[in-house]
Amino acid sequence: MMNSLKKQTWTVATIAALGVTTVHGESWLTQTITPVTNPIFFEAPQIQTEIRPIFAWHRVDSGFVTGPADVRVYAVQLRYALTDRLALIATKDGYIEIEPKGKPTSSGWADLAAGLKYALFKSEDSQFIVTPGVTFNLPTGSRKVFQGDGDGELNLFVSAMKGWDKLHATVNIGSRIPFNFDRQTANIHYSGQLDYWVCRWFIPFVSANAFTTITDGNRKGFSNEGFDLINFGSANASGETQAAIGGGFRSRLLDNLDLGFAYESGVVGRNDIFKDRFTVDLSWRF
Numbered sequence: 687m688m689n690s691l692k693k694q695t696w697t698v699a700t701i702a703a704l705g706v707t708t709v710h711g712e713s714w715l716t717q718t719i720t721p722v723t724n725p726i727f728f729e730a731p732q733i734q735t736e737i738r739p740i741f742a743w744h745r746v747d748s749g750f751v752t753g754p755a756d757v758r759v760y761a762v763q764l765r766y767a768l769t770d771r772l773a774l775i776a777t778k779d780g781y782i783e784i785e786p787k788g789k790p791t792s793s794g795w796a797d798l799a800a801g802l803k804y805a806l807f808k809s810e811d812s813q814f815i816v817t818p819g820v821t822f823n824l825p826t827g828s829r830k831v832f833q834g835d836g837d838g839e840l841n842l843f844v845s846a847m848k849g850w851d852k853l854h855a856t857v858n859i860g861s862r863i864p865f866n867f868d869r870q871t872a873n874i875h876y877s878g879q880l881d882y883w884v885c886r887w888f889i890p891f892v893s894a895n896a897f898t899t900i901t902d903g904n905r906k907g908f909s910n911e912g913f914d915l916i917n918f919g920s921a922n923a924s925g926e927t928q929a930a931i932g933g934g935f936r937s938r939l940l941d942n943l944d945l946g947f948a949y950e951s952g953v954v955g956r957n958d959i960f961k962d963r964f965t966v967d968l969s970w971r972f
Contacts, residue, residue, distance in 0.1 A: 722946035724895040728877040731817035731845040738763040750958035755786040771805040782831040794828025813849030836869035852883040886938040896929035929954035944969040
């Protein structure tokens with residue numbers, strides 16, 4: 687009997703360590719992850735309280751109007767669950783450094799963006815959640831890093847996730863609507879992610895993110911837009927689609943702490959602004 691008890695204890699401990707299965711009675715959402723790529727606009731449907739520090743190293747291709755450059759972003763996102771369905775979200779802030787090749791580095795603060803999201807539909811049985819939301823981008827940043835322009839921007843979006851036990855698909859679609867159509871352009875953005883819970887230490891994913899510009903601004907000489915971080919207000923970008931695909935993984939270091947890493951590369955249209963990007967983040971939940 688003692689040997690049987692030891693075997694059962696060892697089995698339970700092994701399952702818990704590897705995260706092989708969800709404990710009976712837990713929500714399917716306990717084995718889901720939030721996106722690492724496109725952190726400003728690829729908002730997850732989960733409702734949770736979270737602090738999320740982010741570092742991104744983004745490379746601009748030599749074909750862009752400003753020439754090749756390295757862009758580094760240091761940011762912290764905040765989310766606060768007011769109820770099990772409603773959350774306050776702060777999706778954009780931080781410090782930006784733009785280092786063009788052979789030219790001085792420009793640096794300054796990013797604009798601020800915040801809003802709300804609400805889980806309109808949640809089903810444990812079908813492992814499905816749908817969450818619409820809205821954020822407002824305030825032009826509080828530095829002009830030296832292409833922030834603080836226009837009169838602000840509204841982002842309307844809906845995010846959804848479907849689970850099949852350890853496999854999860856997340857999608858997000860939304861529209862960026864500027865309050866000043868001369869200074870900034872309107873865009874439609876859409877994102878997708880597929881992840882698989884191998885174990886708590888290794889949760890790989892693949893992702894795709896795209897932006898389609900639907901109006902022109904008045905900034906001459908720019909024939910595409912700034913993807914997620916910047917809205918140039920380009921005068922010749924209407925109808926252009928920019929896209930990036932990538933992959934990476936998350937590790938669940940603690941039950942409430944995930945480490946994320948992603949690499950992305952521009953793939954569609956004039957992606958001079960998006961040569962490639964490395965992103966590292968932490969998702970610390972309360």
